[in-house]
Amino acid sequence: MPDSDFSDLESFLTQVKGTTLPEPTIFALGGRGYYENPATELLAFFLMPREAHGLQDLFLSTFLECMGKDPFPYKEIDRVDQQVVTYDGFFIDLQILGPAWCLLIENKIRAKLTNPFEFYKKHAELHRKKTNLYSILSPEGWSKEDWEPVSYRAYCEALKEKMPEIDSYQPLSKWQLFAREFILHLENELNNPPIMTSEQLDFVEKHRNQIDEVQKLAQQYSYSVREELKKRLEASLSGCDFNAMDKGWGFRCKTPLWGNSDVVLLQGHKGQKFGLRVYLCDMSDPQRSNAQIKLIHMEPQPCRGYCYWDSRTGYDSRKAAIDELCKLAQIVTDILQK
Numbered sequence: 001m002p003d004s005d006f007s008d009l010e011s012f013l014t015q016v017k018g019t020t021l022p023e024p025t026i027f028a029l030g031g032r033g034y035y036e037n038p039a040t041e042l043l044a045f046f047l048m049p050r051e052a053h054g055l056q057d058l059f060l061s062t063f064l065e066c067m068g069k070d071p072f073p074y075k076e077i078d079r080v081d082q083q084v085v086t087y088d089g090f091f092i093d094l095q096i097l098g099p100a101w102c103l104l105i106e107n108k109i110r111a112k113l114t115n116p117f118e119f120y121k122k123h124a125e126l127h128r129k130k131t132n133l134y135s136i137l138s139p140e141g142w143s144k145e146d147w148e149p150v151s152y153r154a155y156c157e158a159l160k161e162k163m164p165e166i167d168s169y170q171p172l173s174k175w176q177l178f179a180r181e182f183i184l185h186l187e188n189e190l191n192n193p194p195i196m197t198s199e200q201l202d203f204v205e206k207h208r209n210q211i212d213e214v215q216k217l218a219q220q221y222s223y224s225v226r227e228e229l230k231k232r233l234e235a236s237l238s239g240c241d242f243n244a245m246d247k248g249w250g251f252r253c254k255t256p257l258w259g260n261s262d263v264v265l266l267q268g269h270k271g272q273k274f275g276l277r278v279y280l281c282d283m284s285d286p287q288r289s290n291a292q293i294k295l296i297h298m299e300p301q302p303c304r305g306y307c308y309w310d311s312r313t314g315y316d317s318r319k320a321a322i323d324e325l326c327k328l329a330q331i332v333t334d335i336l337q338k
Helices: 003-016 036-047 058-066 117-125 152-167 174-191 198-206 208-236 285-294 318-336
Strands: 079-085 091-097 101-107 131-138 148-151 243-246 250-254 262-269 272-280 298-300 307-311
Touching: 036 058, 036 079, 036 091, 036 101, 036 174, 058 148, 058 152, 091 117, 101 117, 117 131, 131 152, 148 152, 152 174, 198 208, 208 243, 208 250, 208 318, 262 307, 262 318, 272 318, 285 318
Parallel strands: 101 131, 131 148
Antiparallel strands: 079 091, 091 101, 243 250, 250 262, 262 272, 272 307, 298 307
């Protein structure tokens, strides 16, 4: 593509800022839009680790982390209920009970913060649990005395960061897709207008050709980076066949030699264009010990049934990031061969 065309596209992309719409979701297309009770019911489903979604405690542990709590003491859960009626006839949006603890969540979107919180707390005390926790989930992160604030924006961002962890150790399921749609729908309803304005429609119609060019360019970029990764990694590790997949958030690189483990060229990391990640699965105890030594230069992350590490720094140069990724691939091979 001539330099002049790139200049035209760069000018177009500058104009795009502020004109984009959120991606539609199955919840929005269903015609119901956002209603507090259905959203609370869906949230209750995902908060229960033993439900059919197979996401384990992803939603609950992430919520507790957003509250500033260590999820570990609250791993065991007896039940999750919504619209719980108190002795005084009031309704609690969400109640989560564990063997020795109770968590009440008030879900606020459209309504004001006028709930009888003192009666909610009295209800929690009737369970006679060792620990009672209280939280308000709202767009702005509202707080009320000792009710811990959690904003929808922070919760959704934290969930999106952790969802890729699930992909690495179990096959993609309908519940993972529904969970992603649910998170996206919440973000859309809270932060974005649901329908394009006439100005946005006019903009798309006016720039249809440039939009098509940008889409083609993005596809060519993805293919080129995947081919570059495959070529560089196979040159670095002689005899290994690699497959690079574009996941949107990063390029995951696998070889049969590693089983379910892989290395990732992250797109966007610590404020820079690229970062590195390594997932190590199904390790023996000696391999796990070896990984802790050989990956000391990387930052370990919380995990569920597997281990992963992120680079402590980001990279603005794609070449520099891939150079380091090839070194990381050699380290992974050394770890898994022990």
